[in-house]
Amino acid sequence: MNTDKQMRRLIELGRREDTPYTCMILAADGEIIALAPNRVKKDADATSHAEINAIREASARRNNKDLSGCHLITTCEPCPMCASAIFWSGIRKVSWGLSIDEIAALGHRQISLRMKDVLADISAELQVEEGVLAEEVKALF
Amino acid sequence: MNTDKQMRRLIELGRREDTPYTCMILAADGEIIALAPNRVKKDADATSHAEINAIREASARRNNKDLSGCHLITTCEPCPMCASAIFWSGIRKVSWGLSIDEIAALGHRQISLRMKDVLADISAELQVEEGVLAEEVKALF
Numbered sequence: 001m002n003t004d005k006q007m008r009r010l011i012e013l014g015r016r017e018d019t020p021y022t023c024m025i026l027a028a029d030g031e032i033i034a035l036a037p038n039r040v041k042k043d044a045d046a047t048s049h050a051e052i053n054a055i056r057e058a059s060a061r062r063n064n065k066d067l068s069g070c071h072l073i074t075t076c077e078p079c080p081m082c083a084s085a086i087f088w089s090g091i092r093k094v095s096w097g098l099s100i101d102e103i104a105a106l107g108h109r110q111i112s113l114r115m116k117d118v119l120a121d122i123s124a125e126l127q128v129e130e131g132v133l134a135e136e137v138k139a140l141f
Numbered sequence: 142m143n144t145d146k147q148m149r150r151l152i153e154l155g156r157r158e159d160t161p162y163t164c165m166i167l168a169a170d171g172e173i174i175a176l177a178p179n180r181v182k183k184d185a186d187a188t189s190h191a192e193i194n195a196i197r198e199a200s201a202r203r204n205n206k207d208l209s210g211c212h213l214i215t216t217c218e219p220c221p222m223c224a225s226a227i228f229w230s231g232i233r234k235v236s237w238g239l240s241i242d243e244i245a246a247l248g249h250r251q252i253s254l255r256m257k258d259v260l261a262d263i264s265a266e267l268q269v270e271e272g273v274l275a276e277e278v279k280a281l282f
Contacts, residue, residue, distance in 0.1 A: 043206075044201075044204050045196075046196065046207075046208070046226065046229035048206075052188055055187065059187065064185055065182070065185045065187045081222050081229065084222030087252055088187035111259070118259075
C-alpha cells in the first residue's frame, strides 16, 4: 500500500485544526468514509481521540458497528484505547506516521504499550504500515 | 470501599437495558455524575461501551475532560479500550464485578489483556476493587 496522498491530507487537516492527531477511514473501494481530528480539548472529552472520532463517524455514516474491510490511516500510532477500538470495529488494516515511542520522545504523554502488544490476539490478521511521511507528521508537533 | 449499593443499581440498569455491561461514575463526594449502559448495538457503534459512555457523560456534565478524583464502578472489568479511557480521564479508582477472564469464560469475546496490564505505567496510583456482587452480575449474561 502507498498512503502518502492520504497522509498529506491528514497533515493538512492537522495544520488547520492545530493538532498533530488526525485520522481517516477508507472503505474497501478506497472512498474516504471518515476524516477527523483529535477533539479532546474542543469537546472537553478525554475519549475524543482522532481514531475514536473517525470510527464513530464511519459507523454513523454506515449505520453499522462493523467496519471490517476498511483501512484506518492516522498520523500517529493508535494508543491502546484506539487500538482496542480498532479491534472492536473489525478494522484490520492500519497505517501511521509516527510511533508511540516517537510521540513520547516529543514530550506527549503516552501509555507505553504498542498497538501490536494490545492486539497480540489478532496479530495474524493485522496489516500494518508504519513511518508514513514520518518527518512531515513530526513537524505538526 | 463498599460499592454493593451502587452495583445493585448497575445490575438493575442492566436488566432494564438488556445488557450485562453498565457503568457509573461518582464524584469525590459520592454524587452519581454518570450512569450508562453499553449501547454498541443501539448506536451501531463499536466504541459505545458502558465505560466510554459514562466518561463522556461525566465530562459533558462537568465540561471538563479531567475526571481526577472520581470513582468508576462497572459491572465488568474494563476492556483495554475502556481501561485506556480511564487513564486519559484521570480516574484512578475503579470497581467491578466480573473479571475479563470470567466474561470470556461466559462466551463473550474479549481482548486478553487485564486492566492492570494496560495500566502498568500507573499501577502505583490505581485503587482497584474486584468481584463486587460477581454472582449477581453473572446472572445478567
